[in-house]
Amino acid sequence: MPQASETEVLVVSSQAIGGRLRRVTTAGAIYERLHANIVSLRMPPGMALQEKRIADDFGVSRTPVREALLRLSEGGLVDIYPQSGTVVSRVPVSAIPEAVVVRKALEGTTVEAAALLATAADIARLDAIIARQRSHAATGNASSFHEEDESFHEAIAQISGYPGIWVILKTVKVQIDRARRLTLPVLGRMDNVVHEHMIIRDALAAHDATAARDAMIHHLSAVIPDVDELRSRYPDYFC
Amino acid sequence: MPQASETEVLVVSSQAIGGRLRRVTTAGAIYERLHANIVSLRMPPGMALQEKRIADDFGVSRTPVREALLRLSEGGLVDIYPQSGTVVSRVPVSAIPEAVVVRKALEGTTVEAAALLATAADIARLDAIIARQRSHAATGNASSFHEEDESFHEAIAQISGYPGIWVILKTVKVQIDRARRLTLPVLGRMDNVVHEHMIIRDALAAHDATAARDAMIHHLSAVIPDVDELRSRYPDYFC
DNA sequence: TTTGGCATACTAGTATACCAGTTATCTCGC
DNA sequence: GCGAGATAACTGGTATACTAGTATGCCAAA
Numbered sequence: 001m002p003q004a005s006e007t008e009v010l011v012v013s014s015q016a017i018g019g020r021l022r023r024v025t026t027a028g029a030i031y032e033r034l035h036a037n038i039v040s041l042r043m044p045p046g047m048a049l050q051e052k053r054i055a056d057d058f059g060v061s062r063t064p065v066r067e068a069l070l071r072l073s074e075g076g077l078v079d080i081y082p083q084s085g086t087v088v089s090r091v092p093v094s095a096i097p098e099a100v101v102v103r104k105a106l107e108g109t110t111v112e113a114a115a116l117l118a119t120a121a122d123i124a125r126l127d128a129i130i131a132r133q134r135s136h137a138a139t140g141n142a143s144s145f146h147e148e149d150e151s152f153h154e155a156i157a158q159i160s161g162y163p164g165i166w167v168i169l170k171t172v173k174v175q176i177d178r179a180r181r182l183t184l185p186v187l188g189r190m191d192n193v194v195h196e197h198m199i200i201r202d203a204l205a206a207h208d209a210t211a212a213r214d215a216m217i218h219h220l221s222a223v224i225p226d227v228d229e230l231r232s233r234y235p236d237y238f239c
Numbered sequence: 240m241p242q243a244s245e246t247e248v249l250v251v252s253s254q255a256i257g258g259r260l261r262r263v264t265t266a267g268a269i270y271e272r273l274h275a276n277i278v279s280l281r282m283p284p285g286m287a288l289q290e291k292r293i294a295d296d297f298g299v300s301r302t303p304v305r306e307a308l309l310r311l312s313e314g315g316l317v318d319i320y321p322q323s324g325t326v327v328s329r330v331p332v333s334a335i336p337e338a339v340v341v342r343k344a345l346e347g348t349t350v351e352a353a354a355l356l357a358t359a360a361d362i363a364r365l366d367a368i369i370a371r372q373r374s375h376a377a378t379g380n381a382s383s384f385h386e387e388d389e390s391f392h393e394a395i396a397q398i399s400g401y402p403g404i405w406v407i408l409k410t411v412k413v414q415i416d417r418a419r420r421l422t423l424p425v426l427g428r429m430d431n432v433v434h435e436h437m438i439i440r441d442a443l444a445a446h447d448a449t450a451a452r453d454a455m456i457h458h459l460s461a462v463i464p465d466v467d468e469l470r471s472r473y474p475d476y477f478c
Numbered sequence: 479t480t481t482g483g484c485a486t487a488c489t490a491g492t493a494t495a496c497c498a499g500t501t502a503t504c505t506c507g508c
Numbered sequence: 509g510c511g512a513g514a515t516a517a518c519t520g521g522t523a524t525a526c527t528a529g530t531a532t533g534c535c536a537a538a
Contacts, residue, residue: 025321025491051520061493066520070306074313082264083499083520098403105344164337168407264521290490300523305490322490322529 027064030054031071038077038088039174040143041181045237047088049078075171090239091178093227099172103220106165106172107153111200111216113160115209122159123205129155130197137190145190146177152197159204179225182234196222266303269293270310277316277327278413279382280420284476286327288317314410329478330417332466338411342459345404345411346392350439350455352399354448361398362444368394369436376429384429385416391436398443418464421473435461 034054037043055065069086072078079089114122129152136145157166183189196219203212231238273293276282294304308325311317318328353361368391375384396405422428435458442451470477 027491050518052518062520063492063494067306067309067491070309071313074310080520081500083518084501085519095403098401101348101401102345102404102407105348106341109340109344162337162340164334165341168341168411172407266521289488301490302522302524306521319490320530322488323531324489 026060027067030058030064031068034068034072039177043088045088045090049086091175091237093238095175096227099176100220100224102172104217106169107216108213110157110160110162110165111212112209114156115204115207115212117161118159118204125155126201134194137194179230182230183225265299266306269297269303270307273307273311278416282327284327284329288325330414330476332477334414335466338415339459339463341411343456345408346455347452349396349399349401349404350451351448353395354443354446354451356400357398357443364394365440373433376433418469421469422464
């Protein structure tokens with residue numbers, strides 16, 4: 001019960017957004033916190049949530065909590081049953097193959113475009129990410145590894161000149177990622193990911209769009225979690 | 240000022256969702272209403288909105304209005320400036336080429352899959368949509384024409400077995416559609432759309448995935464609005 | 479006449495109170 | 509002992525009240 005002992009102070013600071021100074025709202029901060037907890041499985045699928053309870057834990061009123069939960073429900077991370085209850089959503093197994101298809105279509109596109117546009121500085125940025133990822137793999141730090149994995153794919157989207165596509169991908173990836181969290185600790189898988197990233201990086205550096213797309217699609221095929229196996233191991237987490 | 244004289248009664252009925260009876264919430268009803276008004280340009284880009292005003296017009300409190308506006312802001316249809324104001328978002332011109340790229344990638348994928356799976360019944364459904372669309376084109380009913388256009392693309396997503404992709408496409412399409420609303424009355428364009436849809440339909444009926452994809456991508460290229468021209472004609476609507 | 483600062487009138491963000499369903503439990507009748 | 513119905517305790521949905529930022533316009537001083 002992660003939220004049981006939180007009672008944490010929400011530090012709400014300021015942040016520049018699009019040249020306009022925009023205060024980080026309480027609702028936004030709570031959204032970020034809950035989002036992170038759900039993706040990391042600290043709040044596992046099926047966990048019951050209550051607006052009142054969360055509000056008390058964070059020391060705020062129900063209103064911003066409610067807004068955060070509404071946003072999460074749009075992203076499919078929580079299910080709200082009116083007048084009944086709110087739960088962390090089970091991972092919809094049927095959505096996972098579809099999410100992989102979307103990733104292949106969109107990331108195939110971005111990586112092709114990126115291959116044509118990548119500069120030396122871009123490649124250096126990817127190298128830095130891969131280096132950090134390799135060290136996290138060596139120390140078995142799955143959490144940091146995941147963060148750098150996100151960075152790698154996001155960087156490619158930015159290089160491609162289609163940063164908006166990354167926004168879409170983030171919401172699509174999230175269900176895959178929850179399943180992956182259960183399976184990634186498999187020995188050697190992290191090393192494979194690093195290797196696949198390097199192949200993509202090389203294709204980008206060579207400005208070979210076709211090779212880049214092939215490498216990306218192969219990579220995305222390799223990270224499909226074995227849903228059937230997971231489902232039998234964690235029956236409560238899927239639906 | 241569409242909302243000036245509305246003061247309309249919100250009829251909140253019930254609706255079955257996923258086998259679970261779920262009351263249509265006030266917030267959801269208001270979201271639908273505002274969404275339709277924005278996409279149809281009855282609420283034009285740049286129009287100032289006020290939670291209080293909308294709440295009074297609909298005869299409800301600010302809370303559900305606020306929730307609706309938050310959802311709209313996530314979809315990029317309104318911009319909320321904290322403590323300052325809320326406006327119907329200008330169409331971000333930079334996002335339009337990106338949206339077209341996303342459509343090509345995703346609809347290219349769905350139409351390929353649909354070509355392999357389409358049944359005779361599916362083709363008949365498409366024929367019915369095309370027939371209705373042709374009659375709307377003949378009478379110049381742009382609004383109904385648009386609705387059937389949506390139906391056509393949605394039907395293909397469903398045939399492909401990837402209904403979730405349509406959900407993504409809807410949010411991506413919306414900015415393109417707002418621009419298209421300004422340009423579609425161009426004579427003959429609607430007839431061309433019908434013709435392009437027929438080519439796609441034929442490819443699906445022939446189970447020719449490659450031809451279907453080519454036809455779809457050609458179709459999506461043809462519906463790109465001429466942003467530069469629109470921008471000079473409606474400077475306030477874009478940013 | 480221009481410009482700086484301040485008062486004021488707005489906005490959205492948050493807190494609280496109330497309402498209407500849902501669900502689980504407990505009791506009563508069989 | 510067991511099942512059906514009443515009921516009480518809980519949920520999220522909505523309304524209202526309050527807080528705190530932001531923009532604007534006025535007035536005074538240069």
